[in-house]
Amino acid sequence: MANCxxxxxxxxxxxxxxxxxxxxxxxxxxxxxxxxxxxRKIFDAVSCGASSRHRHQLMQEILSxxxxxxxxxxxxxxTMKSALKEFNEPRKPDKALKKPNSKGRSEKLAxxxxxxxxxxxxxxxxxxxxxxxxxRVVKELQGEDKESKSKAASRVRSLTKEDSKxxxxxxxxxxxxxxxxxxxxxxxxxQIAALYALLNLGIGNDANKAAIVKAGAVHKMLKxxxxxxxxxxxxxxxxVANFLGLSALDSNKPIIGSSGAIPFLVKSLKILxxxxxxxxxxxxxxxxxxxxxxxxxxxxxxxAGLIPFLLNALGDMEVSERILSILSNVVSTPEGxxxxxxxxxxxxxxxxxxxWTDSPGSQEKASxxxxxxxxxxxxxxxxxxxxxxxxxxxxLTLLGSTLAQKRASRILEVLRVDKGKxxxxxxxxxxxxxxxxxxxxxxxxxxxxxxxxxxMMSEEKKAVKQLVQQSLQNNMKRIVNxxxxxxxxxxxxHFKSITASSTSKSLPF
Numbered sequence: 001m002a003n004c005x006x007x008x009x010x011x012x013x014x015x016x017x018x019x020x021x022x023x024x025x026x027x028x029x030x031x032x033x034x035x036x037x038x039x040r041k042i043f044d045a046v047s048c049g050a051s052s053r054h055r056h057q058l059m060q061e062i063l064s065x066x067x068x069x070x071x072x073x074x075x076x077x078x079t080m081k082s083a084l085k086e087f088n089e090p091r092k093p094d095k096a097l098k099k100p101n102s103k104g105r106s107e108k109l110a111x112x113x114x115x116x117x118x119x120x121x122x123x124x125x126x127x128x129x130x131x132x133x134x135x136r137v138v139k140e141l142q143g144e145d146k147e148s149k150s151k152a153a154s155r156v157r158s159l160t161k162e163d164s165k166x167x168x169x170x171x172x173x174x175x176x177x178x179x180x181x182x183x184x185x186x187x188x189x190x191q192i193a194a195l196y197a198l199l200n201l202g203i204g205n206d207a208n209k210a211a212i213v214k215a216g217a218v219h220k221m222l223k224x225x226x227x228x229x230x231x232x233x234x235x236x237x238x239x240v241a242n243f244l245g246l247s248a249l250d251s252n253k254p255i256i257g258s259s260g261a262i263p264f265l266v267k268s269l270k271i272l273x274x275x276x277x278x279x280x281x282x283x284x285x286x287x288x289x290x291x292x293x294x295x296x297x298x299x300x301x302x303x304a305g306l307i308p309f310l311l312n313a314l315g316d317m318e319v320s321e322r323i324l325s326i327l328s329n330v331v332s333t334p335e336g337x338x339x340x341x342x343x344x345x346x347x348x349x350x351x352x353x354x355x356w357t358d359s360p361g362s363q364e365k366a367s368x369x370x371x372x373x374x375x376x377x378x379x380x381x382x383x384x385x386x387x388x389x390x391x392x393x394x395x396l397t398l399l400g401s402t403l404a405q406k407r408a409s410r411i412l413e414v415l416r417v418d419k420g421k422x423x424x425x426x427x428x429x430x431x432x433x434x435x436x437x438x439x440x441x442x443x444x445x446x447x448x449x450x451x452x453x454x455x456m457m458s459e460e461k462k463a464v465k466q467l468v469q470q471s472l473q474n475n476m477k478r479i480v481n482x483x484x485x486x487x488x489x490x491x492x493x494h495f496k497s498i499t500a501s502s503t504s505k506s507l508p509f
Contacts, residue, residue, distance in 0.1 A: 257297035
């Protein structure tokens with residue numbers, strides 16, 4: 001192939017004009033070149049610096065034209081120049097590109113605008129129809145026909161089940177007062193329809209919750225329950241569900257608590273505890289948990305006997321954490337702490353919770369209850385020690401959550417300080433008799449003082465030994481109960497034989 005470092009026609013075998021030429025103005029091709037050699041030279045010279053496909057095709061066309069036409073020598077130079085000129089000029093495309101159709105674009109934009117306008121009109125029409133339906137429902141509720149009112153209440157229940165906007169609109173249209181008035185009907189179906197309509201209206205809407213209570217729904221619900229005829233389970237469950245929803249609002253808590261709803265909820269909880277209505281049971285427990293947040297309701301709960309019932313129900317894993325939440329609120333008032341203190345086996349049950357539960361939430365709540373009780377009363381601290389709290393607290397400080405560890409450490413600190421005070425008082429009582437430092441030979445009262453001191457020390461040792469034995473017996477009984485063994489598996493006489501040899505070193509502090 002020809003040398004690619006030069007891309008001019010000087011390398012083509014073209015001779016200068018001879019001084020003896022008659023024309024003097026035309027170039028003359030070298031006579032030794034043939035047509036094929038000339039075409040190859042032109043191809044090599046031009047394509048050396050242009051490797052694009054376009055130029056390659058153009059040169060092929062030029063060479064083909066040169067083969068088909070064999071002009072004389074003077075004309076060949078002109079053909080070559082025209083070919084080179086055509087090669088250097090940009091090649092026009094075979095077909096002209098179509099310009100975008102501005103008219104077509106305008107038509108598409110118009111179609112989009114028409115579509116948006118159509119959708120907007122459709123949405124507006126749908127909203128208008130929905131509003132008209134809500135108005136018809138409210139008009140039927142405000143009418144006189146009881147059957148129409150019952151159907152309208154059922155319609156409100158379905159419309160407000162999952163539509164928050166419908167709840168707002170229906171409340172603004174005045175749905176709540178006629179629904180509350182329907183609770184006075186003697187028809188149980190109408191009562192249930194109204195109860196669940198009110199329940200759905202209050203879901204996630206605090207304004208509706210307040211409006212329902214303000215309309216007198218709480219007293220009408222209690223009237224349904226306290227009627228001479230025993231209410232059906234459906235009505236009772238609906239009332240419990242409404243109290244759960246309404247008690248979620250803080251401003252409603254003292255109103256519901258003072259209305260007499262707490263004794264009904266406690267009674268319902270005790271009844272439901274023996275039946276299979278799990279949802280109603282959970283609703284009642286959650287409603288009481290909401291109401292316990294208000295301190296004014298703790299006294300009503302204590303009077304209704306809720307505290308002993310909750311303590312005895314702590315063994316149920318399904319509801320234990322909710323129960324501990326209620327008791328955590330109960331200990332915030334003196335009435336609540338008193339109710340826990342006087343409850344039978346309250347502290348052994350609470351201490352036992354620390355032993356069997358693995359839930360961080362349950363451990364934290366149980367330790368909080370014990371911490372508050374330990375800070376407030378010396379008698380409660382003594383009951384905790386008898387219940388074997390030290391081993392549970394030590395385990396909690398190692399394996400519990402961060403918050404549970406802190407609370408267990410606080411309880412241990414309080415109990416240690418209390419123990420130090422008791423030791424100081426014991427030492428003061430022992431050193432009470434004042435005896436002379438002289439020998440017994442010179443002081444006849446010295447022997448009497450020593451005997452009295454020894455007797456006092458013996459009494460203290462006896463008390464400590466008795467405390468140790470009692471603590472060990474309680475621990476052994478709890479172990480037997482937790483292992484689900486028969487109560488007579490370990491006879492009481494065997495307990496006494498085990499603890500008889502115990503010393504004060506067995507104390508957990």
